[in-house]
Amino acid sequence: MASPKYFKVTQLRSAIALPQKKKDTLLRLGLHRRHQTVFHRICPQQAGMIATVKELVKVELADEMLTKDEMREQRKSDPGFTIEKAVSGTVSTSN
Amino acid sequence: MFGPFRMSPVALGGLLWKKPWRLSRFQKYRHRKRMQLVDSNIQALYDGLQANGMSSKRVEHLMTEYPKESEMTPRNKYTVFSKYARKYRKAIHFVPKWTKLPLRKQPPNV
Numbered sequence: 001m002a003s004p005k006y007f008k009v010t011q012l013r014s015a016i017a018l019p020q021k022k023k024d025t026l027l028r029l030g031l032h033r034r035h036q037t038v039f040h041r042i043c044p045q046q047a048g049m050i051a052t053v054k055e056l057v058k059v060e061l062a063d064e065m066l067t068k069d070e071m072r073e074q075r076k077s078d079p080g081f082t083i084e085k086a087v088s089g090t091v092s093t094s095n
Numbered sequence: 096m097f098g099p100f101r102m103s104p105v106a107l108g109g110l111l112w113k114k115p116w117r118l119s120r121f122q123k124y125r126h127r128k129r130m131q132l133v134d135s136n137i138q139a140l141y142d143g144l145q146a147n148g149m150s151s152k153r154v155e156h157l158m159t160e161y162p163k164e165s166e167m168t169p170r171n172k173y174t175v176f177s178k179y180a181r182k183y184r185k186a187i188h189f190v191p192k193w194t195k196l197p198l199r200k201q202p203p204n205v
Contacts, residue, residue: 003146007139012132013195042143044151050140051153055195058132059139061146 004061006039007046013056025052039065117186118173126172126187129194130164137161162199176202 011031015023029049030038039062040046050059066074105111118126137157144150164172170184175198177185187193 004143005147007143017192018195042147042149044144044149044154047140047144047151048153051137051151051157054133054136054140054157055129055197057136059136061139061143 002063004063005042006062006065007042007050008037008039008060008062009050010035010037010058010060011056012058015053015056018056022053022056025049026056029053029057031057037071114188118188122188123173126194127164130167130172130199133197134163134165161197162201167199171199171201 009029009031011026011034014034015026026032029040029046040050042061050057100106137154140151140154141158144154162171173187174184175187175190176183177189187198190196190198
């Protein structure tokens with residue numbers, strides 16, 4: 001099995017009223033709000049930064065970096081049907 | 096009912112502590128869950144670095160020196176050292192921002 005390449009970091013707690021160092025660290029990690037997820041390549045520097053805010057985030061290991069849209073796609077529930085053929089003008093393909 | 100001499104718990108009884116002196120079992124449960132999440136975060140950082148053949152002094156330290164939730168005694172989980180408290184211990188929820196702080200290290204000789 002290939003080793004994971006990314007830290008998947010999700011902010012769970014806000015940094016309000018915490019020391020400026022922790023607020024700055026969250027911002028440097030690219031985290032601006034709760035339940036926001038960012039990916040960081042695994043390296044000691046990033047690990048140290050994440051360790052600074054370890055009480056505020058959830059860290060997982062990921063093999064690949066997902067975009068915001070891909071993560072949203074993963075969260076979507078199964079609609080229970082598949083569109084085999086769409087009549088033009090009735091179903092928009094963007095959804 | 097109104098005015099400066101109205102009846103209130105403080106006026107009636109004098110001293111009133113709005114914070115209970117100990118945590119409820121539900122507070123303790125949530126506290127343990129938060130501690131376990133921090134433990135899993137440290138483990139993930141360590142595993143990620145290990146899998147890529149890297150290491151970090153800080154993460155190593157957290158892995159070896161920082162007490163884990165499962166290794167801590169209830170006394171150390173739910174109370175902290177305080178030089179003003181009776182028996183030098185007070186309940187952890189009297190520390191401001193106690194749910195977002197690392198309060199696991201114990202002072203030596205206590």
